[in-house]
Amino acid sequence: MDIDWKKIDDIADAYHNDRESLLMIMQDISDIYNYVPPEVIPVLVEKLGINPSLVYSVATFYKTISLEPRGKYIVSVCTGTACHVRGAEKIMDALEDRLHVKESQTTEDRLFTLEAVRCVGCCASGPVITVNQNTHGGLNRSSVVKVIDEYEKQHVS
Amino acid sequence: MAKLENRSALESYRNGLLAEQESRKKKLISLCAGSGCGAYGTAKVYDALVQELAKHGLQKEVTVKLSGCHGFCEKGPILVIHPQGIFYPQIKEDHIPDIVEKTIKNGELVQSLVYKDPATKEKITHEKDISFYKLQQRVIFGNNGAIDPTSIEDYIAVGGYQALEKALFDMTPEEIIDQVKKSGLRGRGGGGFPTGIKWETCHKHNGDKYVICNADEGDPGAYMDRSLLEGNPHLVLEGMIIGAVAIESNEGYVYVRHEYPLAVKNLSIALRRAEELGFLGKNILGSGFDLNIHISRGGGAFVCGESTALMASLEGMPGRPRAKYIHTVEKGFRNNPSNLNNVETWANVPVIIDKGADWYAAIGTERSKGTKIFSLVGKVTNTGLVEVPMGTTLRTIIYDIGGGIPNKKKFKAVQTGGPSGGCIPEQFLNLGVDFDELTKVGSIMGSGGMIVMDQDTCMVDVARYFLDFLKEESCGQCNPCREGITAMLDILTDICQGNGKEGDIELLEDLGMMIQKFSLCGLGTSAPNPVLTTILYFRDEYEAHIKDKKCPSGVCKPLFHYEIDEEACTGCTLCAKRCPEEAITGEKKKPHHLNLEKCIKCGICYDACKFDAVRIQ
Numbered sequence: 001m002d003i004d005w006k007k008i009d010d011i012a013d014a015y016h017n018d019r020e021s022l023l024m025i026m027q028d029i030s031d032i033y034n035y036v037p038p039e040v041i042p043v044l045v046e047k048l049g050i051n052p053s054l055v056y057s058v059a060t061f062y063k064t065i066s067l068e069p070r071g072k073y074i075v076s077v078c079t080g081t082a083c084h085v086r087g088a089e090k091i092m093d094a095l096e097d098r099l100h101v102k103e104s105q106t107t108e109d110r111l112f113t114l115e116a117v118r119c120v121g122c123c124a125s126g127p128v129i130t131v132n133q134n135t136h137g138g139l140n141r142s143s144v145v146k147v148i149d150e151y152e153k154q155h156v157s
Numbered sequence: 158m159a160k161l162e163n164r165s166a167l168e169s170y171r172n173g174l175l176a177e178q179e180s181r182k183k184k185l186i187s188l189c190a191g192s193g194c195g196a197y198g199t200a201k202v203y204d205a206l207v208q209e210l211a212k213h214g215l216q217k218e219v220t221v222k223l224s225g226c227h228g229f230c231e232k233g234p235i236l237v238i239h240p241q242g243i244f245y246p247q248i249k250e251d252h253i254p255d256i257v258e259k260t261i262k263n264g265e266l267v268q269s270l271v272y273k274d275p276a277t278k279e280k281i282t283h284e285k286d287i288s289f290y291k292l293q294q295r296v297i298f299g300n301n302g303a304i305d306p307t308s309i310e311d312y313i314a315v316g317g318y319q320a321l322e323k324a325l326f327d328m329t330p331e332e333i334i335d336q337v338k339k340s341g342l343r344g345r346g347g348g349g350f351p352t353g354i355k356w357e358t359c360h361k362h363n364g365d366k367y368v369i370c371n372a373d374e375g376d377p378g379a380y381m382d383r384s385l386l387e388g389n390p391h392l393v394l395e396g397m398i399i400g401a402v403a404i405e406s407n408e409g410y411v412y413v414r415h416e417y418p419l420a421v422k423n424l425s426i427a428l429r430r431a432e433e434l435g436f437l438g439k440n441i442l443g444s445g446f447d448l449n450i451h452i453s454r455g456g457g458a459f460v461c462g463e464s465t466a467l468m469a470s471l472e473g474m475p476g477r478p479r480a481k482y483i484h485t486v487e488k489g490f491r492n493n494p495s496n497l498n499n500v501e502t503w504a505n506v507p508v509i510i511d512k513g514a515d516w517y518a519a520i521g522t523e524r525s526k527g528t529k530i531f532s533l534v535g536k537v538t539n540t541g542l543v544e545v546p547m548g549t550t551l552r553t554i555i556y557d558i559g560g561g562i563p564n565k566k567k568f569k570a571v572q573t574g575g576p577s578g579g580c581i582p583e584q585f586l587n588l589g590v591d592f593d594e595l596t597k598v599g600s601i602m603g604s605g606g607m608i609v610m611d612q613d614t615c616m617v618d619v620a621r622y623f624l625d626f627l628k629e630e631s632c633g634q635c636n637p638c639r640e641g642i643t644a645m646l647d648i649l650t651d652i653c654q655g656n657g658k659e660g661d662i663e664l665l666e667d668l669g670m671m672i673q674k675f676s677l678c679g680l681g682t683s684a685p686n687p688v689l690t691t692i693l694y695f696r697d698e699y700e701a702h703i704k705d706k707k708c709p710s711g712v713c714k715p716l717f718h719y720e721i722d723e724e725a726c727t728g729c730t731l732c733a734k735r736c737p738e739e740a741i742t743g744e745k746k747k748p749h750h751l752n753l754e755k756c757i758k759c760g761i762c763y764d765a766c767k768f769d770a771v772r773i774q
């Protein structure tokens with residue numbers, strides 16, 4: 001993994017290297033790499049003046065942070081209550097079939113990571129998935145596959 | 158625009174804005190840019206609209222405004238044309254040329270796009286006449302669809318920051334607190350604690366005090382906080398600033414979920430603009446009062462909505478709750494007195510100060526005042542955000558506003574209060590919804606999620622679903638919650654898979670009571686509620702699973718199969734065409750047959766059949 005150390009510095013500086021901002025710093029790093037590369041942890045320890053154990057406990061406590069590499073597109077299936085009663089499980093099934101991975105796995109080409117989230121706040125449009133920051137609603141088994149096809153096309157072109 | 162240095166500067170600024178609006182009086186197209194409509198493609202519609210207007214040379218004459226959430230999210234993207242107030246739901250890019258040509262240029266309706274009431278089939282042109290809106294009282298949510306959330310000018314023009322002005326210059330902190338107490342406002346985040354009393358206690362303590370806004374909105378199925386922050390962020394900020402004046406705090410935080418990027422964005426813009434105009438920062442409107450507000454982004458942990466966990470998270474630590482021998486109003490964030498309120502609670506404050514406690518207290522019931530925004534979702538025709546006075550009956554909300562259950566299915570239950578709440582059956586549909594009435598039937602108000610369930614929802618599966626959620630979300634510090642929820646979940650999973658045993662129901666009740674009594678925080682003490690209420694009201698479904706090994710709703714896969722009723726089947730072939738496993742065979746116009754060996758119980762045929770010929774057995 002090639003890490004742009006300048007960017008990491010900039011992010012931490014933007015939060016004044018404040019230890020209370022640890023989670024947000026990691027989220028911003030995650031926005032670049034789709035995960036927090038473990039190599040940056042010693043740097044954060046140094047810059048924020050905190051224990052490595054705190055970084056690990058924060059990274060593993062919050063679901064928005066992953067220490068494992070994730071795909072270019074993070075496909076999150078909402079399994080919140082509203083989506084659940086409208087068939088979120090079927091959406092997950094269809095995606096597992098389409099991507100040939102199980103929940104919380106990444107496709108071999110590192111293009112997609114399939115995850116479950118608990119409600120993204122678009123409950124009226126359920127079942128809902130998000131792909132990175134885009135939300136797609138009113139889905140069924142076949143339309144969700146089309147959404148994935150679109151992203152794959154985008155990537156190829 | 159320079160800082161507003163005093164009260165009269167704000168007043169003349171507002172008058173200027175109003176005069177300007179008046180003189181412009183041009184056509185305005187308001188397109189909803191909330192997350193719900195966004196999921197249905199607002200961005201594409203917006204681009205098409207701007208292009209089309211330019212093509213006709215109308216870009217100067219017609220303003221396009223990206224507004225906040227209108228609430229009727231089911232029918233997004235929503236487009237409203239002013240001054241006539243013409244309402245077009247479910248707009249796609251290819252509708253735009255017609256809208257511009259007919260409605261904008263010639264003032265005619267595009268008949269095919271006009272909203273049709275699903276019950277009466279009547280066409281309705283104006284938003285306010287639609288049954289979904291007619292019975293609502295949109296005190297808090299009303300301006301959402303009218304203003305551009307990124308424009309502080311829009312907010313000021315509808316009377317925004319007027320209440321702050323009053324609080325700063327005409328009232329003492331004690332008077333503000335007194336008004337909030339008199340209004341009867343209770344916290345909208347779940348517990349329903351009286352807001353004025355919380356403020357009063359916090360005001361009494363000394364130290365560097367904090368005002369904090371809880372925008373963690375962890376309750377799955379509820380999204381009113383998101384829509385408020387996205388659609389009218391200044392309303393929430395104004396409430397917080399008034400709160401800070403009252404408790405005499407000079408620093409505030411909004412703790413918002415990272416999963417709500419648009420809320421974070423609109424809130425950041427709002428903070429910056431409020432600082433630029435002098436509603437935040439040093440010497441606010443020349444009053445001598447200082448306040449800074451920061452955003453902190455949380456990371457998808459339900460328990461972080463709990464007050465002590467939230468404050469731990471704000472401090473950069475994992476969000477683990479602590480026992481509350483000492484309340485956060487005394488020692489909270491950074492060990493200082495901290496006043497935490499929910500987004501919607503804060504949003505009520507400017508209204509109370511502006512219109513007065515008496516006006517506010519006239520709305521609602523004896524012990525629950527004001528309006529409440531509910532997120533009406535699940536198996537209901539009109540899903541969306543609904544604001545009604547406290548005390549409105551479930552029946553009015555679900556049937557009159559929500560349009561009832563779609564696809565001729567039968568109502569089974571409504572789930573309120575999220576993972577800490579319960580499932581309310583049909584016999585209580587006439588219940589007037591307020592804090593106390595919901596508690597009486599074993600549920601809670603929670604943050605206002607209302608998930609409607611129909612005959613196809615299995616109540617045992619719902620109970621299992623919530624425990625599965627809570628098992629993941631339990632922070633794991635205390636045994637009753639960590640081990641108890643896991644034990645209950647194991648039993649429920651067994652029941653759903655056909656391995657339920659005699660005595661399981663009683664065991665669930667015992668475990669539930671133990672977890673309620675001995676858990677450390679609210680997550681644990683309320684975790685058994687969904688299980689206990691479903692046992693209370695739907696015991697027969699549990700028994701069917703355990704004794705007959707049947708799931709009557711056709712959800713728990715090992716406990717049912719599909720069958721085609723030969724009498725009802727018309728041989729339309731739809732199910733056979735849709736079946737992904739080619740398990741259905743039969744000739745056109747002849748009864749079809751389902752091969753159970755091949756069937757994976759995906760339910761596609763069941764959903765597809767228009768003749769109710771696919772049955773759950």
Ligand SMILES: Cc1cc2nc3c(=O)[nH]c(=O)nc-3n(C[C@H](O)[C@H](O)[C@H](O)COP(=O)(O)O)c2cc1C
Pocket residue numbers: 343344345346347348349350352371372373374375376459460461462463464465497498499500502503604678679680
């Ligand atoms: C497990 C748990 C989760 C909670 N989640 C939220 C939440 O997402 N949003 C919220 O406003 N309050 C939540 N609360 C309630 C808060 O602890 C707190 O009571 C509330 O924010 C206070 O504000 P209010 O008085 O304005 O309601 C939660 C409580 C518990 C026990």
Ligand code: FES
Pocket residue numbers: 078079080081082083084118119120121122123124126128377378379
């Ligand atoms: S339950 Fe799926 S978005 Fe809320």
